[in-house]
Amino acid sequence: MKxxxxxxxxxxxxxxxxxxxxxxxxxxxxxxxxVKAEDGSSETIYVDGKSFTRDxxxxxxxxxxxxxxxxxxxxxxxxxxxxxxxxxLDQEGIWAELxxxxxxxxxxxxxxxxxxxxxxxxxxxxxxxxQSKSVRHxxxxxxxxxxxxxxxxxxxxxxxxxxxxxxxxxxxPKDIPDFNRPYWNPLWDVMHETEMVxxxxxGAGGEDPVAFHGPGAGTVNYLWASYSGMxxxxxxxxxGILDTRPGLKLIISEAGATWVPFVGDRLNEAYRQHSDFIRxxxxxxxxxxxxxxxxxxxxxxxxxxxxxxAMGYNNVMWGSDYPHIEGTFGHTQKTLHELFDDEPExxxxxxTQGAFLECFPHVGTPPLQGIE
Ligand code: MN
Numbered sequence: 285m286k287x288x289x290x291x292x293x294x295x296x297x298x299x300x301x302x303x304x305x306x307x308x309x310x311x312x313x314x315x316x317x318x319v320k321a322e323d324g325s326s327e328t329i330y331v332d333g334k335s336f337t338r339d340x341x342x343x344x345x346x347x348x349x350x351x352x353x354x355x356x357x358x359x360x361x362x363x364x365x366x367x368x369x370x371x372x373l374d375q376e377g378i379w380a381e382l383x384x385x386x387x388x389x390x391x392x393x394x395x396x397x398x399x400x401x402x403x404x405x406x407x408x409x410x411x412x413x414x415q416s417k418s419v420r421h422x423x424x425x426x427x428x429x430x431x432x433x434x435x436x437x438x439x440x441x442x443x444x445x446x447x448x449x450x451x452x453x454x455x456x457p458k459d460i461p462d463f464n465r466p467y468w469n470p471l472w473d474v475m476h477e478t479e480m481v482x483x484x485x486x487g488a489g490g491e492d493p494v495a496f497h498g499p500g501a502g503t504v505n506y507l508w509a510s511y512s513g514m515x516x517x518x519x520x521x522x523x524g525i526l527d528t529r530p531g532l533k534l535i536i537s538e539a540g541a542t543w544v545p546f547v548g549d550r551l552n553e554a555y556r557q558h559s560d561f562i563r564x565x566x567x568x569x570x571x572x573x574x575x576x577x578x579x580x581x582x583x584x585x586x587x588x589x590x591x592x593x594a595m596g597y598n599n600v601m602w603g604s605d606y607p608h609i610e611g612t613f614g615h616t617q618k619t620l621h622e623l624f625d626d627e628p629e630x631x632x633x634x635x636t637q638g639a640f641l642e643c644f645p646h647v648g649t650p651p652l653q654g655i656e
Contacts, residue, residue: 286377287620287632288650290640292581293485293537293603293611294381296423297364298388298410306406311399316390331393338494339502360607366414366421373420376616378604380420380640380647382535384451384485385411392429392453392489400428404438412445422644424449424483429456432467436474443478448644449535450480453489454512463516464523476529481643482520486513486539506610510539517580518547521573522555527566533643534578537603538610541580541588545595548574575599579639583612589623593631601639 303315316331320340328337362369373381385391388407394400404426411423425442427435427450439450452463461467475482487493490512496504513536520526520534548571555562555570566573575596581603582588591597602620605611612619624632637649 286617287624287636288377288379289602289604289616289620289636290644290647291378291381291604291606292535292579292601292640292643293583294378294383294606295363295386295608296366296369296383296414297386298407302410303403303406306409307402311402314394314396314399315403316387316393318387329390331390332395332399334393336492336494360613363607366417370418370420372606372613376604376606376613377620378606378616379637379650380422380644381604381606382422382424382449382483382537382640382644383414384424384483384537385426388426388451389485389488391426392457395430395457397428397430397434400430401434401438404428405441408438408442408447412442412447415446419647422448422647424451424481426451427471429453429489430460432470435471439471439474439478439480443480448479448481448646449483450475451483451485452516454484454486454516455489457489462519464519464525472525472529472532476532479531482532482534483537484513484516484534485537486510488512490515510543513537513539514543514547517544517574517578518551518570521570521578522551522564522566524564524566526573526577527568530577532577535581535601535643536578537581538583538605539580540582540585541591541597541600542585542595544574544578544580544597544599545571545591548597579643583610584619589627589631589635592635593627598634599639599642600635602636 303312314332316329318327318329320327324340326337326339328335360372362372385407391403408425411425415421415423425438425447427438456462487509490509493509494505495508517534517536526532526534551570579599579601581601583603583605588600592600604613604616606613
């Protein structure tokens with residue numbers, strides 16, 4: 285029996301000539317690009333005059349059923365071709381996806397407001413085109429995190445073109461007011477009014493992703509990347525931004541799910557026990573706000589289902605992370621069966637489809653329910 289799922293965490297590779305076609309040359313050459321080392325051992329990301337290098341996986345490692353190497357998995361044909369992608373989705377049992385950009389996730393490193401404003405317009409027009417091909421592709425638009433008026437204008441432009449979500453970085457660039465500052469209130473208001481879902485991919489726009497070096501560093505850096513998404517959600521809950529706009533929904537992708545009860549407990553203790561020092565006035569506790577308005581996507585986490593069944597957190601959302609190596613491409617059905625075979629139908633439905641549908645009701649349900 286095939287389990288159909290929506291994915292709250294997927295990726296698509298922008299065309300290599302997206303910015304060279306859409307931007308003047310002097311802007312296009314400063315956009316994010318990845319240059320692989322000749323021996324394939326590392327890649328360097330260049331963005332707007334800055335760069336950093338990270339190790340690449342060994343290509344001999346085998347992942348997934350069918351014995352795909354990491355390189356083959358990363359080259360899943362549907363990662364660059366939206367028509368082929370649907371065959372991959374059908375095979376894996378994935379109906380609709382929230383599809384993040386790939387190199388666009390580095391856009392938060394841009395420091396020139398003109399470059400940021402013009403680049404997201406080009407990327408977003410492409411996202412609109414991709415989304416128009418199928419109701420299964422939910423493409424979040426990007427905004428400039430450098431100027432609130434540019435961001436508001438782009439949200440309105442995208443709402444007019446049928447975009448349902450806005451992709452924000454986990455934090456604002458250096459020297460720009462943090463997201464909890466009143467400076468950004470017009471952005472929250474316009475997203476609330478246009479019913480945009482806030483889509484945040486953990487790690488993007490957070491601290492340096494290569495925080496540690498040496499033994500264990502690669503594993504711990506992956507954990508490190510998930511903190512930025514948790515912190516972003518905590519700030520949105522504690523600041524009152526979500527509390528005063530109860531229709532606003534925030535998805536934190538690829539940081540797991542059990543952090544939500546944990547972070548909620550930490551915030552509640554501070555809010556309650558430090559009430560003499562904390563002057564924020566919320567109508568609900570921070571944990572209630574997180575539980576109501578924040579959705580969290582995971583791929584494999586063994587304890588994620590229990591965030592719902594044992595800790596009362598209903599907004600657990602599954603995600604494939606297609607086509608990334610942390611994702612489930614090649615073994616999606618095995619993973620879904622391991623997660624849900626011992627769970628009630630209502631739990632499986634909520635995590636694989638219901639939570640996603642609450643954010644994006646327009647995607648509907650898969651044509652094939654249950655037996656294939
Ligand atoms: Mn991801």
